[in-house]
Amino acid sequence: MKDTNDYIELDKQLLWHPYTSMTNPSPHFLVDHANGCEVTLATGETLVDGMSSWWSVIHGYNHPKLNQALKNQIDDFAHIMFGGLTHRPAIELAETLVNIAPQGLTRVFLSDSGSVSVEVALKMAIQYWNTQGHPEKQFFATSRSGYHGDTFAAMSVCDPVNGMHGLFSKALTSQHFVGAPPTGFNTPLDPSYLEEIETLFKQHHEVLAGFIIEPVVQNAGGMRFYNPRYLDEIRALCDQYNILLIFDEIATGFGRTGKMFAADHCNISPDLMCVGKALTGGYMTLAATLTNDKVALGISDNDGVFMHGPTFMGNALACSVANASLELIQSNDVISKVNQIEGWLNKHLSRCATLSNVKSIRCLGAIGVVELNTPVNLHEIQPKFVEKGVWIRPFGKLIYLMPPYIITEQEIEKLSTAIFDVASELG
Numbered sequence: 001m002k003d004t005n006d007y008i009e010l011d012k013q014l015l016w017h018p019y020t021s022m023t024n025p026s027p028h029f030l031v032d033h034a035n036g037c038e039v040t041l042a043t044g045e046t047l048v049d050g051m052s053s054w055w056s057v058i059h060g061y062n063h064p065k066l067n068q069a070l071k072n073q074i075d076d077f078a079h080i081m082f083g084g085l086t087h088r089p090a091i092e093l094a095e096t097l098v099n100i101a102p103q104g105l106t107r108v109f110l111s112d113s114g115s116v117s118v119e120v121a122l123k124m125a126i127q128y129w130n131t132q133g134h135p136e137k138q139f140f141a142t143s144r145s146g147y148h149g150d151t152f153a154a155m156s157v158c159d160p161v162n163g164m165h166g167l168f169s170k171a172l173t174s175q176h177f178v179g180a181p182p183t184g185f186n187t188p189l190d191p192s193y194l195e196e197i198e199t200l201f202k203q204h205h206e207v208l209a210g211f212i213i214e215p216v217v218q219n220a221g222g223m224r225f226y227n228p229r230y231l232d233e234i235r236a237l238c239d240q241y242n243i244l245l246i247f248d249e250i251a252t253g254f255g256r257t258g259k260m261f262a263a264d265h266c267n268i269s270p271d272l273m274c275v276g277k278a279l280t281g282g283y284m285t286l287a288a289t290l291t292n293d294k295v296a297l298g299i300s301d302n303d304g305v306f307m308h309g310p311t312f313m314g315n316a317l318a319c320s321v322a323n324a325s326l327e328l329i330q331s332n333d334v335i336s337k338v339n340q341i342e343g344w345l346n347k348h349l350s351r352c353a354t355l356s357n358v359k360s361i362r363c364l365g366a367i368g369v370v371e372l373n374t375p376v377n378l379h380e381i382q383p384k385f386v387e388k389g390v391w392i393r394p395f396g397k398l399i400y401l402m403p404p405y406i407i408t409e410q411e412i413e414k415l416s417t418a419i420f421d422v423a424s425e426l427g
């Protein structure tokens with residue numbers, strides 16, 4: 001029989017993990033089971049989860065209602081092709097998404113992952129302008145410090161420095177970048193930033209199909225918060241220059257920033273919106289691209305059809321668990337809970353401000369960020385967090401928390417104390 005060490009050895013030999021080397025991988029810990037906010041390792045340690053498995057497991061692990069939704073669906077059918085056939089779980093999901101989404105987003109395209117939903121949004125924007133007599137509009141504008149996924153078109157709109165542009169420069173489409181939005185959720189607008197965007201639009205609007213941005217919080221590109229009023233202004237500029245506005249809500253959707261969608265912090269709707277990550281409560285991979293009637297009907301002009309159709313489009317298990325997750329969101333007043341978590345994060349992370357290697361601390365909704373002066377070494381820091389009984393996975397200079405919404409204040413305190421202790425050991 002294989003023991004834990006055998007499995008860990010085999011894992012190192014056989015499996016790629018995200019962004020790791022095959023010869024010198026950072027340590028990976030074998031999970032036995034997970035429940036609520038706790039992850040239990042095969043070695044017996046139980047860790048408080050500060051990551052929600054990359055921001056997706058919003059209701060915690062092993063949730064009875066989510067489990068039951070999958071059990072019910074699997075006895076009907078697990079999956080059925082979406083070409084020529086349809087099913088209640090997908091229809092119900094689309095209905096709920098349209099009901100909770102920013103006004104005007106009325107049509108839903110289901111896909112397998114966040115990156116694919118971004119590809120779909122970009123393709124929709126290009127196809128829209130094509131049927132409207134502007135086939136030259138095939139490029140995108142975006143801000144620096146963004147992250148939109150790891151597939152090719154998504155990579156092309158990720159931050160050119162943090163992202164993978166260096167490696168793939170010849171294979172990636174050259175897009176048009178403006179600076180990252182100035183930081184600070186409450187910092188007054190800097191008009192020069194909007195001028196920079198307008199200058200770019202003025203110069204290149206003839207080839208620009210869309211402007212894509214993560215609303216209010218830039219996530220994997222640096223955990224940066226910015227004033228939602230920028231989005232109101234960007235909407236106006238997009239309208240003025242005939243550019244579609246695309247919101248990537250894959251990380252921010254479903255309550256994470258203290259509103260159902262980050263877009264709800266501002267007064268406008270995008271033309272297209274991508275959701276993913278927390279859509280199924282972190283149970284299965286599923287994403288969606290929502291559009292307004294203008295784009296959906298425009299693409300369909302002159303017998304146009306939208307040219308995308310993944311094999312696992314509208315997977316019934318994934319739609320069923322997404323429906324159960326959305327029901328929990330709607331019946332549990334998740335938004336007040338997230339606002340309460342924001343208070344706890346502020347209270348317990350603030351202690352880190354006294355450390356000399358901490359540059360800044362910022363919290364918004366159920367996101368708490370401690371930014372260090374220098375990047376962390378994952379090989380060194382990851383085992384330290386595990387020793388302290390928490391699951392926290394920093395990147396670059398950022399140690400952050402995005403816990404499940406069911407977390408308690410005591411657990412936030414434990415996570416925050418671990419960050420304080422580990423950061424002080426880094427010296």
Ligand SMILES: *Cc1c(COP(=O)(O)O)cnc(C)c1O
Nearest residue numbers: 113114115147148149248250251
């Ligand atoms: C995670 C993420 C993606 C990519 O989603 P995957 O499901 O990993 O393909 C895209 N955009 C944002 C904002 C994300 O956080």
